[in-house]
Amino acid sequence: DIQMTQSPSSLSASVGDRVTITCRASQTISTYLNWYQQKPGKAPNLLIYAASTLQSGVPSRFSGSGSGTDFTLTISSLQPEDFATYYCQQSYSYYTFGQGTKLEIK
Amino acid sequence: QVQLVQSGAEVKKPGASVKVSCKASGYIFTRYTIHWVRQAPGQRLEWMGWINSGNGDTKYSQSFQGRVQGRVTLTRDTSASTAYMEVRSLRPEDTAVYYCAKEGQFTGDFDYWGQGTLVTVSS
Numbered sequence: 001d002i003q004m005t006q007s008p009s010s011l012s013a014s015v016g017d018r019v020t021i022t023c024r025a026s027q028t029i030s031t032y033l034n035w036y037q038q039k040p041g042k043a044p045n046l047l048i049y050a051a052s053t054l055q056s057g058v059p060s061r062f063s064g065s066g067s068g069t070d071f072t073l074t075i076s077s078l079q080p081e082d083f084a085t086y087y088c089q090q091s092y093s094y095y096t097f098g099q100g101t102k103l104e105i106k
Numbered sequence: 107q108v109q110l111v112q113s114g115a116e117v118k119k120p121g122a123s124v125k126v127s128c129k130a131s132g133y134i135f136t137r138y139t140i141h142w143v144r145q146a147p148g149q150r151l152e153w154m155g156w157i158n159s160g161n162g163d164t165k166y167s168q169s170f171q172g173r174v175q176g177r178v179t180l181t182r183d184t185s186a187s188t189a190y191m192e193v194r195s196l197r198p199e200d201t202a203v204y205y206c207a208k209e210g211q212f213t214g215d216f217d218y219w220g221q222g223t224l225v226t227v228s229s
């Protein structure tokens with residue numbers, strides 16, 4: 001199985017901050033990398049697919065980049081509704097998720 | 107609009123079975139694969155498997171099926187636009203929220219999710 005590792009596992013930030021979350025795959029996955037946001041008690045919500053394509057309806061402050069084994073999710077200016085847990089997922093060989101990054105208010 | 111609506115929370119005793127449903131609407135059910143994802147308390151999302159809603163073919167996560175010893179089965183009813191996930195011989199460690207998700211058009215992302223079904227296994 002392809003292993004996905006996110007860093008950091010948790011992050012404290014303030015409204016208006018620029019935040020970057022990293023995801024590393026245990027082997028190359030081209031750009032078969034997706035990002036999800038999950039709020040407590042809710043289902044995950046697709047933010048970005050194919051490493052850098054914004055899902056319809058997702059605010060443009062979210063962006064993704066990377067290919068091969070290293071990927072990033074960036075939130076350009078944190079809004080109050082962005083405090084949540086973020087997961088990366090590879091869809092190159094079946095599907096595996098990272099352990100999540102919990103984004104908390106500082 | 108696309109919606110996946112799952113059945114309600116279940117409380118089961120060890121050894122029982124549970125069958126969770128996922129009713130799809132807003133798109134042609136048979137055209138898109140449905141995936142199932144498990145999230146145990148405080149744990150990461152874990153892909154369980156998929157079902158081809160058109161022909162019923164299934165694929166299970168090897169690592170997941172190995173851990174649950176083949177106790178999970180995915181099925182669908184095209185006439186009802188509904189996918190099902192059954193777990194037999196439930197154990198306390200099966201306690202989790204189970205999600206269904208529709209696969210997107212292009213690169214294996216999961217673009218719509220059900221609301222989740224909490225299955226609690228306790229004596």
